[in-house]
Amino acid sequence: MRRLGGLEAEIMDRLWDWGRPATVREVVDDINRTRPVAYTTVMTVADILHRKGMVRREKAGRAWLYEALCSREEYTASLMREALGSTGNRQAALQHFVRHMSPEDVSVLAAALRASGHHFADEAPPPRPL
Structure with a gap:
């Protein structure tokens, strides 16, 4: 398993800390408390994490819920x-x-x-x- 990039690690840290599935909006809002990041950027990186097998995602209305697949x-x-x-x-x-x-x-x-x-x-x- 390759080392996570900067934003990948930030997203995974939140999913691990929260211990529950989360939407991209929740992740963006939390990251934006310390630095600006675009919704589309987080959405793209969350999709990359899904393709890498780090997270699973499930549709919740119009949004995706992302959940860590490993601790x-x-x-x-x-x-x-x-x-x-x-x-x-x-x-x-x-x-x-x-x-x-x-x-x-x-x-x-x-x-x-x-x-x-x-x-x-x-x-x-x-x-x-x-």
């Missing part, structure tokens, strides 16, 4: 997988990444690995179900 966290994870896949040395890339993590992020990563069934070399593997 912000799923999107972030896909970017991380893509970046890791672009290297010829995954181990070195992961080592560099982990070396620059905060202690809090290291703890979160360790908990996520455990929760997904992974274990560390110095830990006993989880018991197998009967």
Whole structure:
């Protein structure tokens, strides 16, 4: 999954934050609170997001309702997988990444690995179900 462009990210951030489908008018009105943007520009970019598979849309009267198809966290994870896949040395890339993590992020990563069934070399593997 490719990284979102500026306006694509602004639209997706609103859909993720709101957690509900929204019309282009709602998105435009919200963006216009901080900077001017044309309705047609947002409509075009929302259509691009639909074609990319980032949002689904449903007709609501004369307008389209747009809804995110993945969470912000799923999107972030896909970017991380893509970046890791672009290297010829995954181990070195992961080592560099982990070396620059905060202690809090290291703890979160360790908990996520455990929760997904992974274990560390110095830990006993989880018991197998009967």
